[in-house]
Amino acid sequence: MGFEGIGASVKRKEDGRFLAGRGNYVDDMRQTGQLHAVIKRSDRPHAKILSIDTAAAAAAPGVVAVYTGADMAAEGIGGLPCGWQIHNKDGSPMAEPPHPVLAVGKVRHVGDSVAVVIAETRQQAKDAAELLVIDYEDLPAIASVRDAVAPGAARVHDEVADNQCYDWHIGDKAIVDAAFARAKHVVKLDLLNNRLIPNAMEPRAAIGDCDVAGNYTLYTTSQNPHVIRLLMGAFVLHIPEHQLRVVAPDVGGGFGSKIYHYAEEAIVTWAAGKLRRPVRWTAERSESFITDAHGRDHDSTAEMALDEAGNFLALRVRSLCNMGAYLSTFGPAVPTYLYATLLAGVYKTPAIYAEVRAVFTNTVPVDAYRGAGRPEATYLLERLVDTIAHDTGLDRVELRRRNFIPADAFPYQTPVALQYDSGDYVATLESALKAADWAGFPARRRAAAARGKLRGIGMSTYVEACGIAPSHVVGSLGARAGLYEVAEIRVHPTGSVSVFTGTHSHGQGHETTFAQLIAAQLGVPMSQVDVVHGDTAKIPFGMGTYGSRSLPVGGSAIVKAVDKIIAKGKKIAAHLMEASVDDIEFKDGKFTVIGTDRSKALAEISLAAYVPHNYPIDELEPGLDETAFYDPKNFTFPGGCHICEIEIDADTGVPHVVNFVAVDDVGRVINPMIVEGQVQGGVAQGIGQALIENAVYDSAGQLVTGSFMDYNMPRADNVPNIHVGTETTLCTHNPLGVKGCGEVGAIGSPPAVINAVVDALSDYGVRHIDMPASPQKIWSIIQAGRPALAAE
Numbered sequence: 072m073g074f075e076g077i078g079a080s081v082k083r084k085e086d087g088r089f090l091a092g093r094g095n096y097v098d099d100m101r102q103t104g105q106l107h108a109v110i111k112r113s114d115r116p117h118a119k120i121l122s123i124d125t126a127a128a129a130a131a132p133g134v135v136a137v138y139t140g141a142d143m144a145a146e147g148i149g150g151l152p153c154g155w156q157i158h159n160k161d162g163s164p165m166a167e168p169p170h171p172v173l174a175v176g177k178v179r180h181v182g183d184s185v186a187v188v189i190a191e192t193r194q195q196a197k198d199a200a201e202l203l204v205i206d207y208e209d210l211p212a213i214a215s216v217r218d219a220v221a222p223g224a225a226r227v228h229d230e231v232a233d234n235q236c237y238d239w240h241i242g243d244k245a246i247v248d249a250a251f252a253r254a255k256h257v258v259k260l261d262l263l264n265n266r267l268i269p270n271a272m273e274p275r276a277a278i279g280d281c282d283v284a285g286n287y288t289l290y291t292t293s294q295n296p297h298v299i300r301l302l303m304g305a306f307v308l309h310i311p312e313h314q315l316r317v318v319a320p321d322v323g324g325g326f327g328s329k330i331y332h333y334a335e336e337a338i339v340t341w342a343a344g345k346l347r348r349p350v351r352w353t354a355e356r357s358e359s360f361i362t363d364a365h366g367r368d369h370d371s372t373a374e375m376a377l378d379e380a381g382n383f384l385a386l387r388v389r390s391l392c393n394m395g396a397y398l399s400t401f402g403p404a405v406p407t408y409l410y411a412t413l414l415a416g417v418y419k420t421p422a423i424y425a426e427v428r429a430v431f432t433n434t435v436p437v438d439a440y441r442g443a444g445r446p447e448a449t450y451l452l453e454r455l456v457d458t459i460a461h462d463t464g465l466d467r468v469e470l471r472r473r474n475f476i477p478a479d480a481f482p483y484q485t486p487v488a489l490q491y492d493s494g495d496y497v498a499t500l501e502s503a504l505k506a507a508d509w510a511g512f513p514a515r516r517r518a519a520a521a522r523g524k525l526r527g528i529g530m531s532t533y534v535e536a537c538g539i540a541p542s543h544v545v546g547s548l549g550a551r552a553g554l555y556e557v558a559e560i561r562v563h564p565t566g567s568v569s570v571f572t573g574t575h576s577h578g579q580g581h582e583t584t585f586a587q588l589i590a591a592q593l594g595v596p597m598s599q600v601d602v603v604h605g606d607t608a609k610i611p612f613g614m615g616t617y618g619s620r621s622l623p624v625g626g627s628a629i630v631k632a633v634d635k636i637i638a639k640g641k642k643i644a645a646h647l648m649e650a651s652v653d654d655i656e657f658k659d660g661k662f663t664v665i666g667t668d669r670s671k672a673l674a675e676i677s678l679a680a681y682v683p684h685n686y687p688i689d690e691l692e693p694g695l696d697e698t699a700f701y702d703p704k705n706f707t708f709p710g711g712c713h714i715c716e717i718e719i720d721a722d723t724g725v726p727h728v729v730n731f732v733a734v735d736d737v738g739r740v741i742n743p744m745i746v747e748g749q750v751q752g753g754v755a756q757g758i759g760q761a762l763i764e765n766a767v768y769d770s771a772g773q774l775v776t777g778s779f780m781d782y783n784m785p786r787a788d789n790v791p792n793i794h795v796g797t798e799t800t801l802c803t804h805n806p807l808g809v810k811g812c813g814e815v816g817a818i819g820s821p822p823a824v825i826n827a828v829v830d831a832l833s834d835y836g837v838r839h840i841d842m843p844a845s846p847q848k849i850w851s852i853i854q855a856g857r858p859a860l861a862a863e
Contacts, residue, residue, distance in 0.1 A: 075586075075587060075590045075596065075597045076587060076590050076591035077587060077588070077591045077739065077741050078740060078741070078742075078743070079587065079742065080742060080743045080744035081583055081587060081597065081742055081744070082583075082744070083580045083582070083583045083745065084582045084583045084586060084597065085576070085580065085582045085583065089321075094321040094323075095320045095321050096273055096276070096292075096320060096321050096322070096323060097276035097277065097278060097290050097291060097292050097320060097353070098273075098276045098353045100278060100290055100320075100351075102278060102280060102349035102351070103349075104348045104349060105278070105348065105349040105350070105351050106135055106189050106190065106191065106342075106346065106348050106349065106350045106351070107189065107190055107191070107192055107193040107195070107196045107350075107351055107352070108187050108188070108189050108196060108335075108338065108339055108342065108350050108351065108352040109187070109188050109190075109193065109196035109197050109199075109200045109352075110184050110185075110186070110187050110188075110200075110335065110338065110352065110358075111184075111185045111186040111187070111188065111200045111203050111205070112181075112182050112183060112184060112185060112358070112361065112362075113174065113178035113180070113181060113182065113183040113184075113185055114181060115178065115181065115207060115209060115212075115772075116178075116179070116180055116181050116212035116214070116433035116434075116771065116772025116773065117177070117178065117179060117180075117209070117210040117211065117212040117213075117225070117227070117433045117772060118177065118178050118207040118208055118209045118210055119176065119177055119207065119208040119210065120174060120175075120176060120177060120178065120185070120205065120206075120207060121206040121207065121208055122204075122205070122206045123139050123141075123185070123186060123203065123204070123205050123206075124203070124204035124205075124206075125137040125139065125186065125203060127202040127203075127204070128188055128199040128200065128202040128203045129199075131190075131195065131198060131199035131202055132195055132198075133190040133191040133192055133195030133196075133199075134188060134189070134190045134195065134196070134199045135189050135190060135191065135346060135348075136188075136189045136342065136345070136346060137186060137187070137188050137189070137199070137203070138173065138186065138187050138189075138338075138342065139173055139185070139186045140171050140172070140173035140174050140175035140176075140185070140186075141175065142173075143171070143172055143173055143341065144171070144175055146341075147309070148172060148307060148308060148337070148341060149306050149307045149308075149309070150169040150170045150171050150172065150306075150307070151170040151171075151172060151302075151307065151332055151333075151334060151337070151397070151400075152302050152306040152307070152332070152400070152551075153167060153170075153398040153399070153400060153401075153402070153403065153551075154298075154302070154400045154401050154550070154551045154552055155400075155401050155402075155403050155404040155549050155550050155551060156403070156549040156551065157236075157237045157239055157403045157404070157407050157429075157549050158237070158239070158549065159237050159238050159239060160238055160239065160240050165236050165237035165403060165429075166228070166230075166231045166235065166236050166237070166431075167236075167398060168228040168230060168231055168397070168398075168431075170397035170398065172184065172307065172334045172337045172338060172341075173185065173186060173187065173334070173338070177210075178207070179227055179228075179396035179397065179433055180361075180395065180396040180433050180434050180435055180436075180772070181361055181433075181435075181772065181773060181774055182358070182360075182361025182362050182435060182774075183396070184334050184335075184338070184362075185203075185205060186200075186203055186205075187338050187342065188200045188203070189342055189346070189350055210225065211225035212225070212433040212771055212772030213225060213227055213234060213431070213432045213433050213772070214432060214433060214434065214768040214769065214770055214771070214772045215393075215432065215768065216368070216370050216391040216392065216393050216430050216432065217370065217391070218432070218770075219233075219234040219393075219430040219431065219432050220233065220234065220235075220391065220428070220430060227396060227431040227432060227433055228431060231431060233430075234430045234431045234432070235428065235429070235430055235431075236394050236398070236403065236429040236430060236431055237403065237407075237427075237428070237429050238426070238427075238428045239407050239426070239427045239428075239429070240424070240425060240426045240427070241407075241411045241412065241423075241424070241425050241487050241488065242422070242423045242424035242425055242486055242487055243422060243424060243486070244424045246385070246422045246424075247376075247385045247386070247387055247422045247423065247424035248424075250376050250384040250385030250421075250422050251374070251376045251384075251385055251387065253384075254376035254377060254378065254384055254385070255377060255378050255379040256376070256377040256378075256379075256381075256459075256462075256463055257374060257375070257376050257377070258374065258375050258377070258455065258458055258459045258462050258463070259372065259373070259374045260372070260373050260374075260454060260455050260458045260839060261371070261372050261839075262371055262372075262373070262450075262451060262454055262839065262841060263369065263370055263371075263841045263842070264367045264368065264369040264371070264446075264447045264450055264451070264842070265367060265368070265760065265764070265765050265766070265841070265842045265843060266365050266366070266367055266368040266393070266434075266437070266765070266766040266767075267365060267366040267367050267440055267760055267764050267765075267766060268359075268360055268363065268365055268366075268764075268766050268776070268782060269325075269326050269327065269328035269363055269364070269365075269366060269440055269441075270359070270363075270782075270784060271323060271324035271325055271326060271328060271329065271363075272323045272324045273292060273322065273323025273324060274292075274353060274354040274355070274356060274358070274359050275291075275292045275328075275329065275333065275335065275353075275354045275359065275362075275363065276291070276292050276351070276352065276353040276354065277289060277290065277291045277292070277333075277335050277336045277339045277340075277351070277352050278290040278291075278339060278349055278350070278351040278352075279336075279338075279339035279340035279341070279342060279343035279344075279349065279350045279351075280343050280349040280350075281340075281343045281344040281347060283347070285314060285344070286314050286315075286316070287308075287310055287314060287315045287316065287340055287343070287344060288315075288316045288317075288318065289303070289315070289316070289317045289318070289336055289339070289340050290318045290319075290320065291317065291318070291319055291336050292319065292322050292323075292325075292329050293317070293319040293322070293329055293330075293336075293575070293615075294319070294322070294325045294327075294329045294330045294575050294577060294615050294616045294617055295319075295330060295575060295613075295614060295615020295616065295617070296317040296318065296319040296575065296605055296606065296607050296615070297317070297573060297607055297610075297612050297613055297614065297615065298330075298332070298400075298552065298614060298615055299317050299319075299332050299336060300312060300315050300316075300317040300607050301552075302332040302400070303315070303317075303332055303336060303337055303340065307332070307337045308337060308340060308341055308344075310340075315340075315607075316606070316607055316608045317606075317607045318605060318606045318607070318608075319575055319577075319605040319606075320605060321577075322575070322576075322577035322578075322605075323577065323578070324577060324578050325577045325578075325616075326440060326441040326756070327364075327366065327438065327439040327440045327441055327443055327617060328363045328364055328366075328438075328440065329577070330400060330401065330438070330439060330615065330617050331364055331399050331400035331401070331438055332400055333362070335352050335354075335362075338352070339351065339352050356778070356779070357777060357778055360774060360776075360777045360778060360782065361435060361774055361777060362435065363435070364395075364399045364402070364435065364436050364437060364438035364439075364440075365395065365434070365435050365436070365437050365438075365440070365766055366437065366438070366439070366440025366441075366443075367437075367440065367446070367447060367760075368392065368393035368437055368766075369390050369391070369392050369393075369406065369410075369447050369451075370390070370391040370392075371388060371389065371390040371391070371451055372388070372389045372390075373386070373387070373388050373451050373452070373454075373455045374386070374387045374388075375387075375420075375455055375456075375459055377459065377463070380473075381459075381463065381465050381470055381473055381474075382473060382474060383418055383419070383420040383421075383474045384420070384421065384422070385420065385421070385422040385423065385424075386414060386415075386420050386422070386423045386424075386425075386452075386455075387423075387424050387425075388411070388414055388423075388424070388425040388426070388451065389425075389426045389428075390406060390410070390411075390425070390426070390427045390428070390447075391428050391430065392405075392406035392427060392428070392429045392430070392437075393429075393430065393432055393434065393437050394429050394430065394431055394432070394436065394437055395431070395432060395434045395435050395436035395437045396431060396432065396433055396434060396435070396436060397431075397436050398436065399436040399437065399438035400438065401438055401439055401443075402436060402437055402438040402439075403429065403549070404439075404444075404549070404550070405437075405438065405439050405443050405444045406427050406429055406444060406447070407427055407429075407444075408444075408545075408548055408549075409439070409443050409444030409445060409536070409539070409618075410427070410444035410445070410447050410448050411425040411427055411448070411487060412485075412487045412488050412489050412536070413444065413445050413448035413449070413487075413489070413534070413535065413536060414448050414451070414452060414487055415485035415486060415487055415489070415534075416448070416449065416452040416453070416532075416533060416534055417471075417475055417476060417494070417496045417532050417533065417534050417710060418452075418456075418471075418474040418475065418476065419474060419475070419476045419477075419480070419483075420474070420486070421486065422486055423485075423486040423487050425487070433772045434768055434772070434774075435774075439617065439618075441753065441756055441813075441814055441817040442535070442753075442814045442817045442818045443617075443618065443814075445533075445535040445536065445814065445818050446757070446760075446814075446817055446818045446821060449531065449533040449535070449818050449819065449821075449822060450821050450822045450825075450842075452533075452822075453530075453531040453532070453533065453822035453823075453826065454822050454825060454826070454839065456470060456471060457529070457822075457826045457829065458838060458839060461829075461838055462838075467530070467826075468500075468504070468509070468530070471500065471530075471532050472497065472500070475496045475497060475500075475532075476491070476494070476496065478494070478495040478496075478497065478498070478800075481493050481494060482803075489536060489706065489708075490705065491534065491708045492705060492707075492708065492802060492803045492804060493708070493800040493801060493802060493803055494534065494708060494710050494736060494800055495736065495798060495800050496532060496534075496710060496712075498736075498798040499532070499710065499711045499712045499734045499735065499736055499798045500530075500532055500712045502712070502734045502796055502798055503530070503711075503712035503713070503714050503732050503733075503734040503796070504712075504714070506714075506732045506734065506794050506796055507528070507714040507716065507730065507732040507794075509528070509714065512526075512528045512716070515716070516528075519718055523720075523721055523722070524718045524719065524720060524721065525718065525719040525721055525831040525832065525834075525853075526716070526717070526718050526719075526729075526831055527716070527717050527719070527826075527827040527828060527829070527830030527831025527832070527833070528714065528715070528716045528717075528827055528830055529714070529715050529717075529822070529823050529824065529825065529826025529827030529828070529829070529830055530712060530713065530714045530715075530823055530826060531712070531713045531714075531819045531820070531821075531822040531823035531826065532710075532711070532712045533710060533711060533712075533713070533815075533818055533819045533822075534708050534709070534710035535619075535708065535709055535710070535814065535815065535818050536706040536707070536708055537618055537619035537620060537623055537706060537707045537708075537709060537810060537811030537813075537814070538618065538619065538620040538623035538624045538703050538706055538707050538805075538811060539554050539618050539620065539706060540554050540555075540624065540702060540703035540704070540705065540706060541554070541702050541703055541704055541705070542554050542555055542702050552614065553614065553702070554614055554620075554624075554702070554703075555614065555624070555628075555700050555701060555702035555703075556572075556573050556574060556613050556614055556620070556624040556625040556627070556628045556700070556701055557572075557573040557610075557611045557612060557613045557628055557698065557699070557700045557701075558570065558571065558572050558573070558611075558625065558628035558629040558631070558632045558698070558699055558701075559571040559610070559611055559632060559696065559697070559698040560589075560629065560632040560633055560635075560636050560696070560697055560698075561695070561696040562593075562636055562673070562677045562680070562695040562696070563677065564677055564678045564680075564681040564682070565674060565677070565678065566595065566599065566672070566673050566674030566677050566678075567595070567599040567600070567601070568589050568593065568595050568599060568600045568601070569600075569601045569602075569603055570585050570586070570589060570600065570601065570602045570603065570629060571603045571604075571609060571610045571611065572585060572602065572603070572604050572610065572613065572625050572628070572629065573604075573610055573611060573612065573613010573614060573615065573625065573628075574604060574613060574614075574615060574616045574620070574621040574624075574625035575604050575605050575615050575616045576602075576604055576605075576616070576621075577616070579616065579621060579745075579749070579813060580742070580745045580748075581602060581604065581616075581621060581625075582602040583597075583742060583745065584622065584626070584741050584742050584745060585600075585602045585625075585626065585629060586600040586602060587741055587742060588626055588629050588630065588633075588741070588807075589629070589633065592630065592633045592637070593633060593636070593637075593660060593673055594658075594659045594660025594661070594673065595660065595673065611698060613625070618811075618814075619707075619709070619810075619811030619812065619813040619814050619815075620811065621811075621813075622741065622807065622809045622811060622812075623703065623707045623738075623802065623805055623807070623809050623810060623811050624701060624703055624805075625701075626741075626807055626809060627701040627703070627805045627806050627807060628699050628700060628701035629699075630806045630807060631699035631700075631701055631806070632697045632698060632699035633697075634699075635697035635699060636695060636697050637657045639680075639691070639695060639697065640657065640662055640673065640676045640677075640680075640695065641655040641657060641662060642686075642690075642691055643676050643679055643680055643686055643691060644662035644671050644676055646685060646686035646687070646691075647671060647675075647676070647679060647685055647686070648662075648664055648669050648671065650664045650669075654666075660672060660673045661673070662676055676695070677695050680693060680694055680695040681693060681694060681695070701805075703804070703805060704804045704805075705804055707738065707802045707805065707809070707810040707811055708802075708810060709735060709736060709737045709738070709810040709811055709812065709815050710735070710736050711733065711734050711735035711736055711798075711815060711819055712734050712819070713731070713732065713733045713734075713754070713819035713820050713823040714730075714731070714732045714823060715728060715730070715731050715820070715823040715824045715826070715827040716728070716729050716730035716731070716827060717729065717824065717827040717828060717831055718831070719828070719831050719832070719849060719853075721853055723846060723850060724845075724846040724847065724848070724849035724850025724851070724852075724853060725846045725849075726762055726828060726831075726844060726846070726849060728758055728762075728789065728790065728791050728824065728827075729791060730791055730794075731754060731758075731790075731791050731793045731794065731820070731823075732793075732794045732796070733750050733754055733793060733794065733795050733796070733815075733816060733819060733820070734795075734796040734797065734798060735750060735795075735796075735797055735798075735812065735815045735819070736797065736798050736799060736800055736810070737797060737799075737809070737810045737811060737812040737815065738799065738800070738801055738802045738807075738808050738809040738810030738811075739799065739801055739802075739807055739808040739809050740797055740799070741807075741809065743797075746795070746797065746812045747795045749812045749813050749815075749816065750793070750795045750812065750815060750816040751793045751795060751816065752816060753813070753814060753815060753816020753817040753818070753820065754790070754793050754816040754817070754819075754820045755785050755789075755790045755816075756785070756816070756817045756820075757816060757817045757818075757819070757820025757821045757823075757824065758785055758789060758790055758820060758821075758824055759783075759784060759785035759789070760817075760821050760842055760843065761820070761821040761824035761825050761828075761842050761843060761844060762785075762789070762824060762828075762842075762843050762844055762845070763783040763784065763785055763789065763843055763845070764782065764783060764784065764785070764843060765782075765783075765842075765843050765845075766782065767781075821842060824844075825840065825842060825844060828840055828844045828849070832849070832852055832853070835852055835853065835856055837852060840852070
């Protein structure tokens with residue numbers, strides 16, 4: 072057995088079963104007597120429901136039940152709750168219209184749930200759903216944020232004037248305005264952050280069950296089963312928590328889209344209770360496109376005020392953000408506290424003011440997608456910085472260096488609420504410049520030109536916030552849940568260890584990384600460590616996985632629980648070896664009396680803990696099982712520098728990423744191989760957003776990109792070999808010194824790619840191009856020879 076502790080590139084424990092096809096996903100499960108649900112969805116973006124005739128569907132072969140929103144409303148079923156309340160500039164609460172599980176009275180987006188057909192087989196349910204007769208009265212649809220705020224725009228919700236969810240701000244407007252008044256230069260940029268569809272490899276699925284005693288079980292593709300149990304049990308179905316178990320087994324990717332409580336979870340659970348048979352539903356990919364929460368969709372204007380030397384004086388930002396037709400679980404928080412609070416970036420800009428207006432549209436609800444607000448902030452800021460360099464003639468690298476927060480300035484208080492605890496932005500910049508051979512780029516550009524190619528290079532220097540916290544602060548900002556994490560560590564009599572964690576693994580490698588923490592702290596081989604997650608009947612109440620929180624928050628809870636194990640073990644060891652507790656030390660899996668050769672292995676102590684013959688049980692309880700909660704003192708703040716080099720075929724406009732370097736500071740690295748994989752995956756998604764992906768609605772509110780025929784995804788030939796490097800400054804306020812790595816790739820990469828595209832097109836006078844920088848856009852710019860076509 073080689074070294075398995077902190078810093079070892081241990082192969083992932085969980086991959087053995089996945090590679091052998093032994094994963095246990097929701098759709099793999101088969102329940103005795105199971106029924107199949109098919110949901111009838113709206114094919115129009117906005118309409119009144121005049122009537123629903125279910126008679127033919129209910130009489131179809133194999134059909135057991137047909138339910139509508141009226142049926143659920145008659146039983147007092149609640150709407151889907153929102154987990155974060157934002158307040159307007161004047162202090163009033165945001166507009167929070169109801170979100171019925173099945174539509175009542177109106178449908179508000181293509182894909183809205185109208186009725187559910189439950190049958191013995193899936194095909195019978197699908198056939199019967201086609202027999203539903205729904206009489207609609209079409210209403211005007213709002214397809215974009217600009218449409219939503221246009222004078223005289225139709226209302227998505229009758230009770231919400233101007234379609235406005237909230238009008239929020241942060242920063243000191245007067246100070247910012249004064250800085251702009253005295254500025255030597257002002258640079259302004261209008262830009263879009265394109266809407267994305269998550270497209271996790273595994274579609275969402277849910278199975279509801281209810282036994283004869285009225286105890287419910289929901290099997291679901293979720294990133295946070297306890298949160299689903301809380302929201303669905305307390306607010307939707309009104310089931311006491313002790314009668315509701317939620318299980319999220321193996322989950323095939325989430326990227327944020329499986330955080331939220333979706334209608335289908337409530338539908339199958341409620342129906343199972345009525346029918347007393349298991350009810351299952353699995354999304355078809357076409358359903359995923361019109362029901363999974365979408366991401367991004369910002370329309371922004373950014374302005375920077377500078378002095379004569381190029382120092383940033385103030386930043387002013389206005390963003391119009393899409394909530395979709397309803398508020399998803401954490402949707403309101405994304406464009407506010409997860410976006411605008413990051414607008415300082417890595418720069419010492421002394422004054423910032425941001426206004427965020429969120430609106431409803433007749434589109435799929437929008438919520439967190441890998442990065443959740445931080446990619447939007449980074450893209451805006453890093454595109455603006457490159458535009459400043461373009462407009463002023465300053466070198467883009469020197470401009471960044473000049474305005475970086477110095478390494479000796481931490482802890483650093485930004486003008487937008489956050490206080491960064493650590494970082495060294497020069498170190499990640501210099502490492503990335505060297506790895507990318509920035510100095511050698513001019514020669515590569517000349518060589519590309521000789522081959523008829525346009526070559527460009529771009530960078531992004533960023534900071535992000537992970538492990539959203541602490542609970543009392545986010546509670547004051549509108550969060551309707553705590554944001555701590557929990558871990559239970561159970562050392563069994565023979566010395567093997569079970570870790571029960573409130574986080575959830577759906578591709579991150581927790582079963583490996585958490586086992587490495589145990590190996591490092593307790594000296595137990597990873598083969599003797601079992602990591603348990605995803606089942607509310609087995610694990611303590613935890614908050615799940617999102618926002619790169621699993622290691623900074625969940626891992627810290629594990630460390631605290633292990634500390635308790637060691638403390639109790641010392642007491643038992645002291646009795647066994649007739650020594651003072653203060654004279655016992657624990658190291659490398661052994662309890663030793665300091666200064667002697669007397670020691671006991673962890674397995675000896677754990678056996679004694681469960682066979683309490685040799686210590687007083689009036690002082691020490693039997694067993695070796697400890698639980699700890701960890702509520703962070705602050706966010707963690709990973710940062711870094713990404714550099715993209717791109718070549719464009721001048722005849723076709725096709726861009727090709729030829730080199731990508733990502734140097735990130737994620738704090739202490741537990742498993743370098745897992746970090747590298749996380750960064751590479753995030754960069755692939757960032758390249759996808761920058762060049763390929765785009766969710767498009769037409770003016771009538773129909774999703775044009777409703778399948779993989781029209782919604783492009785990055786493929787292997789779109790992604791180069793990615794150089795992943797790290798520079799380390801430790802987080803100062805968690806016991807591991809970790810910062811989180813799951814989202815950095817998706818945050819730093821999009822602006823680096825677009826900056827490279829703009830650089831490649833510099834001879835054409837291009838100042839900006841909106842994502843995605845598609846071949847059609849680029850070709851049009853080249854053919855026209857002018858920048859006017861750069862932005863849609």
